[in-house]
Amino acid sequence: MKYDLIVIGSGIVGLGHAWAAALQGLKVAVFETNSRAEGASIRNFGMIWPVGQPAGAARELALRNRELWLQLGKAAGFAVEECGSLFLAHHPDELAVLQEFIDTEASHGLNAELCLPHIVKQMMPAVNTNNLQGGMFSPGELRVTPQTAISMATAYLADTLNVEFYFNSTVVKVASGEILTSANKVWHASKIVIASGAYYESLFPAAYSQECLHICKLQMLLTAPQPIGWKLGPHMASGPSLRHYPAFENCPSMTELRNRISKNMPEFDRFGIHIMASQNENGELILGDSHEYNDDIEPFDKSEINNLIIREIQKILNIPDFSISRTWNGLYAKLPKNMFFVREIRPDVLIVNGFGGNGMSLALAAAETIMQNWNSATTCEINYEPSF
CATH class of the missing domain: 3.50.50.60 (FAD/NAD(P)-binding domain)
Structure with missing residues (x-):
């Protein structure tokens, strides 16, 4: 053949x-x-995520990729939800990075907008408004169940x-x-x-x-299905996630954000933790994640990482059912x-x-x-x- x-x-x-x-x-x-x-x-989260790609060739490829997911979902019969994404800012330096991103060519092609705290609350009722500075909504992100x-x-x-x-x-x-x-x-x-x-x-x-590929291990968690009718809304990313994506790398306030996390939350840097959440078609919440590379990777998952993720999620979201039904890890290869x-x-x-x-x-x-x-x-x- x-x-x-x-x-x-x-x-x-x-x-x-x-x-x-x-x-x-x-x-x-x-x-x-x-x-x-x-x-x-x-x-993975099932996130199709143009907002994470830097402006230029990477962003253009991601936006075309978005179109193709919509086409494939329609042809194959699976749901592709145009949910968008919401970055939360609970610290002034996080809000500053988001504002700088919106004000420059870094946000080209996304139609992203900065949101006041009360608008964030309307878009994501589960958000904890304690110390909430605001957020950034990007409408282009998609959700699938992988x-x-x-x-x-x-x-x-x-x-x-x-x-x-x-x-x-x-x-x-x-x-x-x-x-x-x-x-x-x-x-x-x-x-x-x-x-x-x-x-x-x-x-x-x-x-x-x-x-010279880097192998990365990620830990993720899945909650039990949330009550019928309860919706998270857009994909959620917290302020510390900003330091993970090259799209935000050149924002002037990123240095201050990185320094604060390094000083006050060193375990986030040690385990490469940034906090994200998405709700799948079964009503379950996917929570994560961490990033351990090469020789730091062990065959066993670390309960410390899972506990850190849960702790931080509980600070920023009010979720009805926080019981964890499943944990897992994934591996991927990355070329710096x-x-x-x-x-x-x-x-x-x-x-x-x-x-x-x-x-x-x-x-x-x-x-x-x-x-x-x-x-x-x-x-x-x-x-x-x-x-x-």
């Missing part, structure tokens, strides 16, 4: 490439080691666009024009995309080492100072990786761009690496 494109990995990066290729009329196969996608694509979206997108690609999926099929070798699975079967394709996230090391260990990377590891074999925590926010548009460039380029060398 020969395909126009073989994709290794069935997460959002792999599905994005399969979708883009299938829409071009190509014959596509996707290979996945597990019985379903089990990596970062299903272990497991549902990935599952239904997979079914749509298979049933409607005739993409062939081979689950429980571990690829052990990749060469130009062919792959070998652990079942000792050879499959042929004109082009191959390796989109296996943090796990492509086993295929090309030397190339993996040269990339780049949105993602594309490498031609063999002729007509691309590695697409390094999205960090931005896979949901960038991958569909990145895949569209890569497939368009690949098919029209006079050379197979594709570089799409806008720097932060």
Whole structure:
């Protein structure tokens, strides 16, 4: 069996490439080691998050990615909610960063607006108004339930666009024009995309080492379903989250914000904690998260991190049911100072990786761009690496 494109990995990066290729009329196969996608694509908030990307190429890609999620949700039949996002400011330096962001080109394309405390309360009734300085609402963010979206997108690609999926099929070798699975079967394709996230090391260990990727571990929590009718509203991000996103990096007051957190909340820096919340389609709240890198990563989750997240959430939100039904962690690969990377590891074999925590926010548009460039380029060398 020969395909126009073989994709290794069935997460959002792999599905994005399969979708883009299938829409071009190509014959596509996707290979996945597990019985379903089990990596970062299903272990996240379900936030499609243009507000976190810096103005310029990254923001434009994120806004296109937003359009593609709406298209994919409509085609595949899963909900894509245009919920927007609300950054809360409970300290003057947080409000200053938000004001500086709004007043400059840093907010280009977002239609974001600064909100007084009473407007914040109207938009998110659960917010604790003690010391609330205000907030920033951005209407462009979307919400999906990751497991549902990935599952239904997979079914749509298979049933409607005739993409062939081979689950429980571990690829052990990749060469130009062919792959070998652990079942000792050879499959042929004109082009191959390796989109296996943090796990492509086993295929090309030397190339993996040269990339100097950082592996990040995140801890997250899920509450029990909230009472019927209770709504959080937009995605919520607290003031400390501002220091996590490069979109806010050049705001003058960011230095003051960072210094305050470093002095008063050193555990936030030690564990890379920033506070976010989103409500899924079942009424449960997803809470998080933390960021531990490389040698700091342990196989066991830290109760200290979970307790810190819960403590901070309780300070800023009044949630009816705070009982925790589930905790988990996720791993992703990140290339510092780049949105993602594309490498031609063999002729007509691309590695697409390094999205960090931005896979949901960038991958569909990145895949569209890569497939368009690949098919029209006079050379197979594709570089799409806008720097932060």
